[in-house]
Amino acid sequence: MSVALHELTIAEAGELIHRRLLSPVELMHTLLERIDGIEPQVHAFITLTADLALEQARQAEAEISAGRWQGALHGIPYGLKDVYNTAGIATTGHSRVGADHVPMHDSAVAAKLKSAGGVLLGKLATYQFTHGGPSFDPPWPPARNPWNTAHDAGGSSSGSAASVAAGFALGAMGTDTGGSVRIPASFCGLAGLKPTSGLVSRRGVIPNSSGFDHCGPLARTTEDCAILLQAIAGYDPRDPCSVRRPAPDYRATLGKGIKGVRIGVLRQFWEEDIRMNDAVPAALENAIEVFRSLGASIENARIRPLQDFYDVKNIITKSEVFCVHQQDLGKRPADFGPDFLGITLGGSLFQAVDYVQAQRERTLMIDEIDNLYRRFDILLAPNAGPAPVMARKPSIELWQAGTAPSNLCIPFSMAGGPALALCSGFTDDGLPLGMQIAARPFQESLVLQVGHAYEMVTTWAKSRPRLTAGASVASTPQQDREVLAAPGVPNEDGLTQWLAERAGLSLDESQLALLRAIRPHADAMAIRLRRSRAWPIEGSNVFSLAPGK
Numbered sequence: 001m002s003v004a005l006h007e008l009t010i011a012e013a014g015e016l017i018h019r020r021l022l023s024p025v026e027l028m029h030t031l032l033e034r035i036d037g038i039e040p041q042v043h044a045f046i047t048l049t050a051d052l053a054l055e056q057a058r059q060a061e062a063e064i065s066a067g068r069w070q071g072a073l074h075g076i077p078y079g080l081k082d083v084y085n086t087a088g089i090a091t092t093g094h095s096r097v098g099a100d101h102v103p104m105h106d107s108a109v110a111a112k113l114k115s116a117g118g119v120l121l122g123k124l125a126t127y128q129f130t131h132g133g134p135s136f137d138p139p140w141p142p143a144r145n146p147w148n149t150a151h152d153a154g155g156s157s158s159g160s161a162a163s164v165a166a167g168f169a170l171g172a173m174g175t176d177t178g179g180s181v182r183i184p185a186s187f188c189g190l191a192g193l194k195p196t197s198g199l200v201s202r203r204g205v206i207p208n209s210s211g212f213d214h215c216g217p218l219a220r221t222t223e224d225c226a227i228l229l230q231a232i233a234g235y236d237p238r239d240p241c242s243v244r245r246p247a248p249d250y251r252a253t254l255g256k257g258i259k260g261v262r263i264g265v266l267r268q269f270w271e272e273d274i275r276m277n278d279a280v281p282a283a284l285e286n287a288i289e290v291f292r293s294l295g296a297s298i299e300n301a302r303i304r305p306l307q308d309f310y311d312v313k314n315i316i317t318k319s320e321v322f323c324v325h326q327q328d329l330g331k332r333p334a335d336f337g338p339d340f341l342g343i344t345l346g347g348s349l350f351q352a353v354d355y356v357q358a359q360r361e362r363t364l365m366i367d368e369i370d371n372l373y374r375r376f377d378i379l380l381a382p383n384a385g386p387a388p389v390m391a392r393k394p395s396i397e398l399w400q401a402g403t404a405p406s407n408l409c410i411p412f413s414m415a416g417g418p419a420l421a422l423c424s425g426f427t428d429d430g431l432p433l434g435m436q437i438a439a440r441p442f443q444e445s446l447v448l449q450v451g452h453a454y455e456m457v458t459t460w461a462k463s464r465p466r467l468t469a470g471a472s473v474a475s476t477p478q479q480d481r482e483v484l485a486a487p488g489v490p491n492e493d494g495l496t497q498w499l500a501e502r503a504g505l506s507l508d509e510s511q512l513a514l515l516r517a518i519r520p521h522a523d524a525m526a527i528r529l530r531r532s533r534a535w536p537i538e539g540s541n542v543f544s545l546a547p548g549k
Helices: 010-018 024-042 050-065 108-115 158-165 182-187 222-232 268-273 279-293 306-324 326-331 338-348 352-372 397-403 410-415 444-456 495-502 509-528
Strands: 045-048 077-081 119-124 171-176 191-194 214-219 262-265 297-300 378-382 419-426 432-438
Touching: 010 024, 010 050, 010 222, 024 045, 024 050, 024 077, 024 119, 045 158, 050 119, 077 108, 077 158, 108 119, 108 222, 119 158, 158 171, 158 182, 158 214, 171 191, 171 222, 182 191, 182 419, 182 432, 191 222, 191 444, 214 222, 222 419, 222 444, 262 279, 268 279, 268 306, 268 378, 279 297, 279 378, 279 419, 279 432, 279 444, 306 326, 306 338, 306 352, 306 410, 306 509, 326 338, 338 397, 338 495, 338 509, 352 410, 352 509, 378 410, 378 444, 397 509, 410 432, 419 444, 432 444, 495 509
Parallel strands: 077 119, 077 171, 262 297, 262 378
Antiparallel strands: 045 119, 171 214, 191 214, 191 419, 378 432, 419 432
């Protein structure tokens, strides 16, 4: 075989297994051997389920030998971000708070992948409860980037991306609230898909923000993402956000080309909204020429400034994630660590009126982007990259970023439609760069079609990091620097402490100082949303008993 087993795509391995040219057991032994030699450098796993994986691989091999092949995922090793419930297997959220959590039932996605014949390799690292940054406080270290282990794998689906890029798993499931599939996909040189809201059930997944959470795949190629999506898409009556809509054959359109597809390029992201590494827009310019050469129509497009999206998303999601963990934050805040506290405690500062106004503003944003899709089939934008050095930032910096937002994924999270992250090139020192291909809701087939067309005429999806068994983890001296909050607000009036106590929090002096430092930034977000809006504007979370729900 010309390609090493750990470098196979899902499509390649699935075809070989189907033709009985590759044994699922042989593949599993190869991957477990690779994990044994290289995982100490990458830290992709929270729980490695080696015995279960071998058992499932043997079962898959027996079924296929008996003529009961179930499809493209039968016998394929995959990993789950450690927020997907798995019956009898710990689901920790990569947090000391969840260390003893062993669910009784599988999440909907885990059950579907098992039903498709997939082989579970284990549970994968994440940012703590999918929030904040790489955390050095839990019992498990943060995942590292296989392209350079001195760098971050991206969040929050860090272990999912690292496991695929390192050649441990052929695919993995992540979750995406504001880019948590797409950012690590770009940092690690992979394809990653945030599906349309409601297309994939979130039942049995530890929540972050009910208004923004999505379950999505990470893999080496667009085709592999299509295979994984095929297995997990579909209506779930036990998920109140699930949509009754039949899933098409997501691989059927992959080879149709993109002649005549109307692509709108969001140049404002790098020309006006933020300052980014020059390599990212340069790579996107090259991608634009590739799409043009394939027959796509290219024009510039505009949306609101990123700051607007950042404010709305953060007021909603920080309020919701705080509520999810409010009880434990009140009883055992120190068990979360400063990274999670620094980004989450601020959710206690927003008022109900801030949350509702943010939901109303989101409604307008959704309408505005939907109107843009009347001119364009696809919106094209840069994504994250290159990956930063693995380091802990002072918690207050996560809020100060609100004055210069750098997350380019949020607008497509806001709109609810699919967004595909792809590798668009590499820096001179070998770190991946990324772009996003987005479309209106339920146009997954189109974004996959466009992404696949790009991959067929470029080489990035064939690139692999080179890792050597037994090598030491790259040094990152910044990771142990003390995390300090900025000084408290001068002449503090006691309101911050009152708000904390009202939210059921009992904070020590350093935690309260952090919350005081966050408050001006949280207040600024809320103030920026105080706009004159018409009475009839409903919030984007309006209750509805729509047909099929």
